[in-house]
Amino acid sequence: MTITIEDTTAANEWGIDEETQVASPPPAPVTPDEWGDGALGLKSIYKQLSGLSQPDPDDEDFVPPTEFAMVRLLEVVQSTAYGMMASQCPMPEGSVMADYSGGIRIEWWHDREYCVTLVIGHDEESKSYVFVKLDEGDPGSVNERVLPVRLASQLKTLSEM
Amino acid sequence: MSVNYDVQVPDGCAPAHTGKKLIVSLHVGTIRDTHGDLDVIPDFVNHANIVGIPRAEENAEKLEQFAAALVAMSRNAWP
Numbered sequence: 182m183t184i185t186i187e188d189t190t191a192a193n194e195w196g197i198d199e200e201t202q203v204a205s206p207p208p209a210p211v212t213p214d215e216w217g218d219g220a221l222g223l224k225s226i227y228k229q230l231s232g233l234s235q236p237d238p239d240d241e242d243f244v245p246p247t248e249f250a251m252v253r254l255l256e257v258v259q260s261t262a263y264g265m266m267a268s269q270c271p272m273p274e275g276s277v278m279a280d281y282s283g284g285i286r287i288e289w290w291h292d293r294e295y296c297v298t299l300v301i302g303h304d305e306e307s308k309s310y311v312f313v314k315l316d317e318g319d320p321g322s323v324n325e326r327v328l329p330v331r332l333a334s335q336l337k338t339l340s341e342m
Numbered sequence: 343m344s345v346n347y348d349v350q351v352p353d354g355c356a357p358a359h360t361g362k363k364l365i366v367s368l369h370v371g372t373i374r375d376t377h378g379d380l381d382v383i384p385d386f387v388n389h390a391n392i393v394g395i396p397r398a399e400e401n402a403e404k405l406e407q408f409a410a411a412l413v414a415m416s417r418n419a420w421p
Contacts, residue, residue: 227404253373290413293414300398308398308402320410321403321410323402
């Protein structure tokens, strides 16, 4: 049986083999398990994030992250991590914490001298940024444009120190 | 930023927090000498505040620079 494909755009999205005319479903999303060791850093971040949704009984000032902060952070971290893993550079393990305003911080450190910090604010109006301190003697700088590609490059630099 | 001084480690540090994972020590003179904007002001017995750190809304870059500098000058005290 021959199938005539009129809309090649739709066909390409579904991965239809032009020769056999057999449609394949789009590839399943890549899960951290599929990346093996390369995903340990991302798995650690997921685990810490899930812990933030519970109130801290020892900390009366603790404010759990807002849904906005969680969703935005996951978008950034996943894009960054998958981009890094596709380049055979696993995302390093970071420390995840609430910022006492409903936002979230992740800090990646090398020794006590060099760091990359991702901050996602509690809503669209609050500040989100990346702080980078990667050069000796440099006090560090903030960039309020949070770009996964740039963050991946900075984390790669930190990992290779 | 809240700090304790002249206390037993670890129980005297942030005594209300039972899930402590790490305690570090800082030298007051180093804080004051390294960053003129920062000071350490006692307010209660065995408790002080590191003052001069801006809020993120005021100056995020300064906040993060101070935080990174405090980490760099800190030393592990416990465990």
